[in-house]
Amino acid sequence: MKYKRLSSEELQALEPEFINFLASNSITAPDWLALKEEDMTRVDELIDLFSDMVFENILQKTTYVEYLSPRDLMIFHCKEDSLHMVGIQLSEECAIDLTDEDFFDVWQTTEGIRGIQVYSKEKKYTGERTIDVFQLIESGCVITDDKLFNTLLKLC
Numbered sequence: 001m002k003y004k005r006l007s008s009e010e011l012q013a014l015e016p017e018f019i020n021f022l023a024s025n026s027i028t029a030p031d032w033l034a035l036k037e038e039d040m041t042r043v044d045e046l047i048d049l050f051s052d053m054v055f056e057n058i059l060q061k062t063t064y065v066e067y068l069s070p071r072d073l074m075i076f077h078c079k080e081d082s083l084h085m086v087g088i089q090l091s092e093e094c095a096i097d098l099t100d101e102d103f104f105d106v107w108q109t110t111e112g113i114r115g116i117q118v119y120s121k122e123k124k125y126t127g128e129r130t131i132d133v134f135q136l137i138e139s140g141c142v143i144t145d146d147k148l149f150n151t152l153l154k155l156c
Contacts, residue, residue, distance in 0.1 A: 001048045003055040003134050011047070014054065021050045059130040064149055065141035070097045075149040076141065078133050084122045086152040091115035120156040 011018060022032055025046070035043050067074045074087040090096060094115030096103060125132045137143070 002052045002131070003059075004051065004138075005048055006051040006054060011050075017054070018050055021053070022046070055134060056130060058143075059133050062133055062143050064144045064146050065133065065136050066144040066148070067136070067139070067141045068099060070099050073098050073152075074141075075144065075152065076136060077146070077149055078129065080129070082122055082124050083132065084120070086118070086120045086149055086156060088152065089117045089119065091117070118152060118155045120153065 006014070022028075027035070027046070035046075063078050065076050065078065067076075071090045072087065074085055077084040077086075088098060090098065091114075096116070
């Protein structure tokens, strides 16, 4: 497997797509039931292949992912050949919590908050783009849009 196997719940949510996948592989409903009785290795292979296809499709379309914790915010622009990250890091003396939904309102209306660092970095992918993006998601990032990335980029 290139990524990871979809959970039972995820497979259920994608049932119509999975049925189409099976049909595109000339597997009918009776064939699928027979496979589940007779050849679990083949069943596992098909689920793994479908899982990889789902993740590949999502990851190819993903252009921004975000990681948020009380002290760190990192937004990654997943370009074709590199990751461009902008972030906010709070020092220990800063009593603000980045997970507070009012953080940006407080930050914009309060002058002189100490201990907030906005930064930007860019690096080439260490391997295949989709695998690097998948690893970011597995480490806690969520798919997002470009709004906050562009706002923070202006502050760097």
